[in-house]
Amino acid sequence: MTVSSQVDADSENSVFRRDCPSRDIFEHLTGRWSLLVLAALRPGSRRFHQLRDRIEGISEKMLSQTLRTLERDGLVERTVLPVRPPQVSYALTRLGEEAARHLCGLISWIGASAPEIRTARESWDNSR
Numbered sequence: 001m002t003v004s005s006q007v008d009a010d011s012e013n014s015v016f017r018r019d020c021p022s023r024d025i026f027e028h029l030t031g032r033w034s035l036l037v038l039a040a041l042r043p044g045s046r047r048f049h050q051l052r053d054r055i056e057g058i059s060e061k062m063l064s065q066t067l068r069t070l071e072r073d074g075l076v077e078r079t080v081l082p083v084r085p086p087q088v089s090y091a092l093t094r095l096g097e098e099a100a101r102h103l104c105g106l107i108s109w110i111g112a113s114a115p116e117i118r119t120a121r122e123s124w125d126n127s128r
Contacts, residue, residue, distance in 0.1 A: 028073055029099060033058055033066040038092065038100040039107055041076065045091040075099055
């Protein structure tokens with residue numbers, strides 16, 4: 001399956017189709033918290049509390065749920081060190097690193113474009 005077939009509205013495997021097999025993965029990756037967790041793990045392995053502290057506003061429950069989803073999708077690897085108390089760390093897999101690289105490009109674009117987007121919003125709000 002090619003990238004172009006994923007975005008081609010007429011393709012059987014188009015992400016625009018409700019029954020597209022990759023639609024749920026698309027939703028996992030583009031979710032607010034998943035995007036931030038993947039970006040936070042890009043520099044390297046982190047422990048749970050480090051991720052929680054890095055991603056302001058995420059609850060422990062949501063971080064735990066997001067990490068489980070990303071682990072299930074093969075994007076994050078969970079490692080438990082056999083010490084007392086147990087230490088758990090999270091790192092990107094090869095697939096996760098590839099996804100994070102693309103998503104970090106989106107994050108950079110958003111950061112660079114934010115002033116222009118805010119101006120457009122203001123203009124739209126003022127015209128209503």
